[in-house]
Amino acid sequence: MNTTEMEKGSIFLVLFTVLMQAATGFFILKELFIYTGYCSCNDKVLNISSSAATGIIILIALLTALFHLGKPLNAIYTLNNLKSSWLSREIFFVLIFSAIVFSCFLTDIFLKIKTVRLIFSLAGIIAGTGLIISMSGIYMLNSVPLWNNFSTPAGFILTAIVTGTSLLLLMKEANKTDSFLYAVLFLAILFSAINSILIFSTGNLRLYTLLVARTILSLAAIISVILIYFSIIPNKIPVRLVLLLILLSSEVAGRIIFFTNYTKGGL
Amino acid sequence: MPEYAFFINSSVCSGCKTCQIACKDKNELSKGINWRRVYEIEGGNWKEENGVFTSLPFSYFISLSCQNCANPECVKACPTTAMHVNANGIVVIDHELCIGCKYCAWACPYGAPRYDPLKKVMTKCNLCEDYITKGLKPSCVASCPMRALDFGTYNEITAKYGSGENVFPLPDPGTCEPRIVIKPHKDYLKPCKEHAYVTENEYN
Numbered sequence: 001m002n003t004t005e006m007e008k009g010s011i012f013l014v015l016f017t018v019l020m021q022a023a024t025g026f027f028i029l030k031e032l033f034i035y036t037g038y039c040s041c042n043d044k045v046l047n048i049s050s051s052a053a054t055g056i057i058i059l060i061a062l063l064t065a066l067f068h069l070g071k072p073l074n075a076i077y078t079l080n081n082l083k084s085s086w087l088s089r090e091i092f093f094v095l096i097f098s099a100i101v102f103s104c105f106l107t108d109i110f111l112k113i114k115t116v117r118l119i120f121s122l123a124g125i126i127a128g129t130g131l132i133i134s135m136s137g138i139y140m141l142n143s144v145p146l147w148n149n150f151s152t153p154a155g156f157i158l159t160a161i162v163t164g165t166s167l168l169l170l171m172k173e174a175n176k177t178d179s180f181l182y183a184v185l186f187l188a189i190l191f192s193a194i195n196s197i198l199i200f201s202t203g204n205l206r207l208y209t210l211l212v213a214r215t216i217l218s219l220a221a222i223i224s225v226i227l228i229y230f231s232i233i234p235n236k237i238p239v240r241l242v243l244l245l246i247l248l249s250s251e252v253a254g255r256i257i258f259f260t261n262y263t264k265g266g267l
Numbered sequence: 268m269p270e271y272a273f274f275i276n277s278s279v280c281s282g283c284k285t286c287q288i289a290c291k292d293k294n295e296l297s298k299g300i301n302w303r304r305v306y307e308i309e310g311g312n313w314k315e316e317n318g319v320f321t322s323l324p325f326s327y328f329i330s331l332s333c334q335n336c337a338n339p340e341c342v343k344a345c346p347t348t349a350m351h352v353n354a355n356g357i358v359v360i361d362h363e364l365c366i367g368c369k370y371c372a373w374a375c376p377y378g379a380p381r382y383d384p385l386k387k388v389m390t391k392c393n394l395c396e397d398y399i400t401k402g403l404k405p406s407c408v409a410s411c412p413m414r415a416l417d418f419g420t421y422n423e424i425t426a427k428y429g430s431g432e433n434v435f436p437l438p439d440p441g442t443c444e445p446r447i448v449i450k451p452h453k454d455y456l457k458p459c460k461e462h463a464y465v466t467e468n469e470y471n
């Protein structure tokens with residue numbers, strides 16, 4: 001019934017969710033594309049640099065998350081309620097996922113055993129999927145009907161695909177498999193933007209400016225992807241970097257819309 | 268373990284907020300933190316019958332704090348188990364464990380847990396546990412000049428007042444089984460809740 005304006009501290013929560021989803025999406029997509037042989041990007045340099053990049057993104061995400069908490073030093077107790085708390089489960093998966101990414105990094109540098117690397121990849125994919133599911137579970141509350149529906153997990157998965165694919169495009173060398181990734185990116189941006197507009201239209205109609213910004217950024221990204229796909233814009237690193245920044249800004253705007261639509265079903 | 272419950276007689280509540288002030292005073296709550304809150308529900312519409320318009324205004328008050336639910340959503344949501352049911356059957360917060368993530372406040376449909384920006388932890392009504400262990404009523408109940416509030420075990424309260432009604436705009440009680448019995452104001456039956464406004468006046 002009553003609505004709460006997004007608090008200042010929640011911007012850190014927005015950054016945490018988007019960055020964590022970017023890291024997860026990047027890791028999962030990279031590993032999937034490599035092991036299915038769809039992307040010819042199975043080289044040592046990509047593996048080491050992408051694991052390092054994922055690790056850095058996770059580190060930044062975790063640091064931003066601490067600013068959202070009242071007493072960050074008590075964070076050591078957050079695994080106490082795995083039985084029923086989705087937040088506890090999310091933190092569990094964050095820790096497992098981070099440890100696996102670090103293990104992948106070390107394996108690529110020192111061990112270089114393919115079987116071990118494959119086990120870490122599979123474990124990382126499972127932990128990453130668990131992380132996205134538990135992240136969605138946090139917001140699917142009976143008390144907040146606007147969040148308690150399919151658009152929440154859909155939004156989180158799409159953010160992971162959008163940001164993960166654009167990160168993968170940035171890290172890998174350009175080749176003919178890029179067309180497939182750009183097609184995936186095109187569809188993910190489209191559905192992510194539609195999901196955000198649906199959340200906005202069913203909630204309290206506030207923050208029009210953000211929705212306009214989100215729409216413009218999504219359109220800019222979609223047009224860029226089409227132009228790159230048809231080779232009108234060169235498929236080069238600076239272009240991909242700009243595309244990543246546009247998409248990150250767009251997803252952050254979308255997530256702020258999501259959080260601002262927090263409306264209690266009760267009092 | 269006893270299951271404590273509040274009784275709220277909305278039909279006699281005048282909205283004076285003495286309960287709210289008594290709670291703030293007893294628990295020395297910081298500015299902006301109200302464990303007990305008095306909500307004013309008001310609204311209305313017009314009804315047309317044979318070309319004659321009749322007004323249907325309504326207004327009533329509901330005084331709410333923690334409902335000490337049998338199946339508390341806040342306890343389930345808390346990642347650290349800071350929010351827990353203690354030996355006396357009361358949902359309380361262990362501030363040594365609380366991280367101030369506010370997840371319990373999101374999960375509670377009654378908005379009972381409140382974040383204290385000074386202490387940087389969540390706070391909530393503890394049913395004046397120190398009073399009830401001495402056989403006294405909680406400060407909000409004892410202070411009510413209209414005797415609109417009562418407190419006891421859930422069995423005592425339901426035996427005395429019946430099971431009550433789920434008054435608008437309270438959420439479906441099925442989700443967390445709140446231990447609260449409400450005698451509604453006569454206006455709560457008026458069929459125009461879509462035009463209702465709920466206000467919570469802060470007294471700091």
